[in-house]
Amino acid sequence: MRLLEIEDLSASYLIGKRKEKVLKKVNLSINRGERVAIVGESGSGKSTLASILLRLEPENLLIEGGKVLFEGIDLISAGEEELEKVRGRGISVILQNPSSSLDPLYTVGEQISEALRENGYGKDEAKREAVELLRSVGIPNPEKRYNSYPHQLSGGQKQRVAIAIAIALRPKLIVADEPTSALDVSTQTQIIELLNGLTREYRTSLLLITHDIGVAYDASDRIVVMYGGMVMEEGKTEEVVREPIHPYTSYLLSSIPLGNSGIKSLKMEASRRILQGNGSFAEGCPFYNKCPLSSERCSKEAPRRILVGNRAISCWKAEAEVVRNVQ
Amino acid sequence: MGAISFFTKRLIGIAIVVLSVSIFMFILLRSIPGDPARLLAGFDAPPEVVQQIRERYGLNDPLPLQLAKYLENLLTFNLGTSVRTDTPVLNEVMSRLPYTLYLSLASLAIAIAVGIPLGAYAALKKDSIMDYVATGLTSIGTAMPTFWLGLMLILFFAVQLKCLPAGGAESASSIILPALTLSLPVMAPITKTTRFTFLEVLREDFVKLAKAKGLRKKTVIFKHVLRNAMIPVLTVVGLQMGNLMRGAVITETVFAWPGVGRLVVDSIFARDYPMVQGAIFILALIYAFINLAVDSLYAAVDPRIRLGGGA
Numbered sequence: 001m002r003l004l005e006i007e008d009l010s011a012s013y014l015i016g017k018r019k020e021k022v023l024k025k026v027n028l029s030i031n032r033g034e035r036v037a038i039v040g041e042s043g044s045g046k047s048t049l050a051s052i053l054l055r056l057e058p059e060n061l062l063i064e065g066g067k068v069l070f071e072g073i074d075l076i077s078a079g080e081e082e083l084e085k086v087r088g089r090g091i092s093v094i095l096q097n098p099s100s101s102l103d104p105l106y107t108v109g110e111q112i113s114e115a116l117r118e119n120g121y122g123k124d125e126a127k128r129e130a131v132e133l134l135r136s137v138g139i140p141n142p143e144k145r146y147n148s149y150p151h152q153l154s155g156g157q158k159q160r161v162a163i164a165i166a167i168a169l170r171p172k173l174i175v176a177d178e179p180t181s182a183l184d185v186s187t188q189t190q191i192i193e194l195l196n197g198l199t200r201e202y203r204t205s206l207l208l209i210t211h212d213i214g215v216a217y218d219a220s221d222r223i224v225v226m227y228g229g230m231v232m233e234e235g236k237t238e239e240v241v242r243e244p245i246h247p248y249t250s251y252l253l254s255s256i257p258l259g260n261s262g263i264k265s266l267k268m269e270a271s272r273r274i275l276q277g278n279g280s281f282a283e284g285c286p287f288y289n290k291c292p293l294s295s296e297r298c299s300k301e302a303p304r305r306i307l308v309g310n311r312a313i314s315c316w317k318a319e320a321e322v323v324r325n326v327q
Numbered sequence: 328m329g330a331i332s333f334f335t336k337r338l339i340g341i342a343i344v345v346l347s348v349s350i351f352m353f354i355l356l357r358s359i360p361g362d363p364a365r366l367l368a369g370f371d372a373p374p375e376v377v378q379q380i381r382e383r384y385g386l387n388d389p390l391p392l393q394l395a396k397y398l399e400n401l402l403t404f405n406l407g408t409s410v411r412t413d414t415p416v417l418n419e420v421m422s423r424l425p426y427t428l429y430l431s432l433a434s435l436a437i438a439i440a441v442g443i444p445l446g447a448y449a450a451l452k453k454d455s456i457m458d459y460v461a462t463g464l465t466s467i468g469t470a471m472p473t474f475w476l477g478l479m480l481i482l483f484f485a486v487q488l489k490c491l492p493a494g495g496a497e498s499a500s501s502i503i504l505p506a507l508t509l510s511l512p513v514m515a516p517i518t519k520t521t522r523f524t525f526l527e528v529l530r531e532d533f534v535k536l537a538k539a540k541g542l543r544k545k546t547v548i549f550k551h552v553l554r555n556a557m558i559p560v561l562t563v564v565g566l567q568m569g570n571l572m573r574g575a576v577i578t579e580t581v582f583a584w585p586g587v588g589r590l591v592v593d594s595i596f597a598r599d600y601p602m603v604q605g606a607i608f609i610l611a612l613i614y615a616f617i618n619l620a621v622d623s624l625y626a627a628v629d630p631r632i633r634l635g636g637g638a
Contacts, residue, residue, distance in 0.1 A: 056535050080544070088541020100532040103551050104631060114550070115540040149630040165540050 001072060003172055003205050004030040004053075009066035011048060013058075022048050024229040024286075025066070027305065027312075030173065035199060035206040037216035037237070039252065040226035046209045049226075050177045052076075053207070054093055055083050071172070088115055092171040096178035098158035102150040108161045109134070109146030115168050133164040137194060156187035160194065167198055173205045180215055192219050213252055217241055225249050228286020230302070235311035245308065246315050248287045285316070293317050337622070341615040348611040349401060349604065353394055356600050363410045363598035384410055384601075397604065406605035411597045416605035420587060424609065426496060427586035430578070431571050433502055434509035438567070442514040443560065446521025447553065453526065461518060468515030473574050477508040477581035494583035505582040509574045513567045520563045524556040531555070558629055565621035572610055 006028040012019040022045045030036050038046045051057040052068060055075055068075040070090060073082065095101040102111060109130050116126035127146070134142035137160040150158055159179060166174050176195065180188040196219055199206045210216050216223055216237070223240045225233040225248060233246035244250045284299040285291070291298065295316065303314040308322055364380040365372075381387045385396060400407060406416035449461035484504060485493035492501045528534060529552060537547045576588035583589070587606050594602035626633040 054539050056538055084541065084543065087539055092541075093536065093539040095532050095536060097532060101536045103533040103537065103555065105554050105629060106551075114546070115542060118542055118546060149634065151631050152634070162536070165536070169541060 002029045002069075003032045003034075003071065004028075004207075005067070005069040006049075007067045007069070009049070009052070009068060010064045011045075011052065011057075012062050012064060013048075014060045014062055019062070022061070022229050023052075024302070026226075026229070026231055028224055028231065028234075030205050030207060032172065033199075033203040033205055034222065035196075035208065035220045036222045036224060037208040037210060037220035038224045038226055039210060039213050039216045041211055041252075043228070044226040045229040046226050047177055050093075050175050050207065050209045053173075053175050054087055054091055056093075088171065089119060089169045090171055091173045091175060092166040092169070094159070094162050094166045094174065094176040094179045097182045098155055098162050099150070099182070101162050102158055104150055107147050107149055108153065108158075109148075112161070112165050112168055115165060119169055129168075130164075133168055134161070136198070137161070137164045137167075138190075139164075155183055156190065159183060159187075159191055163191070163194060163198070167202065167204070170202055171204065173207060174199070175207045175209070177209045178211070179208070181211070188215070189218075195219055213241070225252065230286055230314055231305070231312070232287065232315065233311065233313050239310060245311060245313050245318050247291050247293050247317065251290065285314075337619050341612075341619065344615050345608065345611045346398075349398070349608050350394070352604055352607045353397060356595075356598075356603055357390065359595075359598075361598045363600060366598050367410055380410075384408075401608065406608065407601035409594075409599055409602045411594065411599040411602065416601050419590065419602065420606050420609050423585060423587045423590045423606075426584060427575055427579070427588060430502065430505055430509060430584060430586055431575055433506040434513060434574075435564075435567075435571060437506060437510035438514035438517055439564070441510075442517030443521050446518040446523075447525050447548075447556070449518070449522045450525030450529065451548070458522075461522065465515040465518045468511045468518075471511065473508060473512060473577045474581055476511060477505070477578055480504045480508055481581075494581075496585055501582075501584075505578045505584050508581070509571065509578045512574060513570055516563050516567060517560060520560050521556060524559045525552060528552045528555045554628065558625065561621060561624055561628065565618055568614055568617050568621075572614060 006026055009023055009026045010021075011023040012021050014020075026045070026049060028036070028038075028049075038049065040046045048057065048061065052061075052063065053070075053075070055078070057063075063076055066076070070086060073086070075083065075086065078086070102108065106114075109127070112130040112133055113121070113126035116129055117123065121129060131142045131146055134145055139145050139157060139160055145153075145157075150161075153161065159182075163179075166176075174195075179195070180191050183191060192215060195206065195208075198204065206219070208216060208219050213223075220237045223233075223235065223237045224231055225240070225246065227248050233240060233244065233249045240249060241253065244253055284297075284301055285294070285303050288294050288298045297316050301316070303316050303319065305312055305314050306319050306322065307313075308318070313319070362377075364377045364384070364386055368377045368380055385393060388396070397407075404417070406420070408414065409416055409419060412419065445461050445464075449458040452458050481493045481504065484491040491504055492498055493504075495501055534547060534551055537551050538544070542550075572588075575586060576591060578584065579586045579588035580592050587610060591603055591606045591610075593599075594606065
């Protein structure tokens with residue numbers, strides 16, 4: 001059994017009386033110990049997907065169909081009590097902005113140990129463990145820092161504390177929603193290294209949500225490229241980055257700022273048309289407007305998911321090519 | 328910023344506020360028509376007697392001189408003697424003060440004990456019937472005049488049901504109606520602010536993270552949401568102190584409650600300048616110190632204020 005299995009997940013935001021489709025039959029699975037990155041620009045639905053995993057999605061989100069199976073339990077139909085058991089112990093989360101994800105009124109140590117205490121640790125035991133956690137995420141002088149308030153720490157240190165909270169109960173899956181976007185570049189690299197080290201050490205699975213394909217390249221075994229609420233391409237990180245099949249993946253690779261990532265060495269060539277909009281195209285392929293290789297069919301029919309070797313693709317043009325190669 | 332300089336600054340601020348209030352009261356009192364000596368002596372008293380009273384209380388001196396004398400006495404905490412009762416103002420005000428404090432604190436306690444849970448509940452059950460009821464009640468509470476509410480309560484509980492006294496302070500249950508009357512206009516803004524800030528805090532990332540790390544809902548609400556929501560509520564409670572004192576004047580008059588508020592009203596009618604001035608001086612002083620106490624509470628709740636800005 002896979003650790004996490006998302007099947008045909010569809011969702012819309014209710015904006016007044018209007019419905020805005022945000023996820024269109026998303027399929028995704030994560031194995032134990034696997035690091036998966038979801039890459040896409042804002043509006044692609046990646047953060048919405050992440051929030052559904054803990055069932056902490058915004059109030060105006062309507063889940064219209066599909067399943068989210070975590071160790072066989074469907075989180076969509078699960079009750080609040082079941083969810084409370086999954087949160088923290090099964091799945092935990094790291095949010096984008098470390099400055100707003102910690103409660104300003106409590107010490108960072110307290111914010112780690114309260115989670116431990118509510119899940120079976122004694123008072124002293126929780127404190128000891130919290131200090132150890134602070135040490136393991138690379139906070140210098142953890143005994144002293146235990147009593148610091150969030151406003152006394154730097155952004156990078158706060159994100160380290162958030163990571164300590166995320167690993168506190170040794171969850172099986174960590175969902176990291178843009179964990180490095182609010183940090184400066186050198187801190188970004190450190191945080192990614194820390195996440196890689198910790199997931200390896202505890203054999204925790206990681207679902208990394210990022211707009212930066214460079215970050216995804218550095219911290220994932222598999223990449224899922226999303227656009228307009230659809231999974232466009234999915235495959236092994238190395239393969240997808242070296243040889244993108246979907247025109248959107250090529251576009252993404254050619255247009256991102258490379259930062260400090262190891263991806264820098266890979267020069268991607270892709271023709272592109274830069275247009276505005278985030279691809280909430282009603283019927284056809286969401287990328288139709290921006291795609292340099294679009295055909296008429298793309299404007300009318302949403303592409304279906306096909307498997308090509310290790311890769312899953314949703315693109316009419318790619319599908320046609322596969323068919324041609326087989327013939 | 329050191330704690331000492333904070334308090335020194337605030338004490339100087341309090342001195343300026345209280346002094347300004349005193350001067351303003353002095354001028355205001357003397358701009359209303361009426362002659363205290365004439366009122367005291369009676370309308371058919373011979374002019375010599377009136378003149379004698381004027382001399383005795385220094386009412387014949389030019390106004391700037393009267394003001395200077397008044398301020399000079401204030402520095403030694405000498406509030407003068409009442410024109411009406413011929414007793415020291417300070418003694419009279421101090422004997423009435425416990426009643427006003429009792430009434431104010433009881434009202435504030437009711438307002439907080441009902442307002443905060445009601446606002447929090449309304450926020451947690453947003454758009455439910457309870458939310459609409461709570462929001463509606465706060466609107467009514469804000470709109471209803473204190474004197475009218477007081478009269479209605481007397482009508483219902485004292486006249487119709489005959490279960491509570493209509494006024495005075497003779498029995499232990501006398502406090503109930505005036506405290507209820509005075510609490511409502513204070514409760515309304517507390518409820519409204521609690522509801523609003525609760526909704527704001529519920530949307531915060533750290534609340535999402537608190538749930539995500541496996542805390543029970545109860546812990547998330549009582550530990551994280553409530554404490555964060557209390558900071559703006561504290562501000563409103565501080566601002567309501569003024570409302571409370573203004574309300575006390577009306578409420579004490581309606582319910583014949585022997586507090587400072589009623590003393591002020593009676594003394595204004597008698598043009599008892601020293602008494603009005605003295606009572607207002609003491610009330611202003613208390614008001615300023617309560618505000619200081621409320622501001623100090625921020626530091627207790629919020630480590631960012633207690634420890635100063637960091638990284």
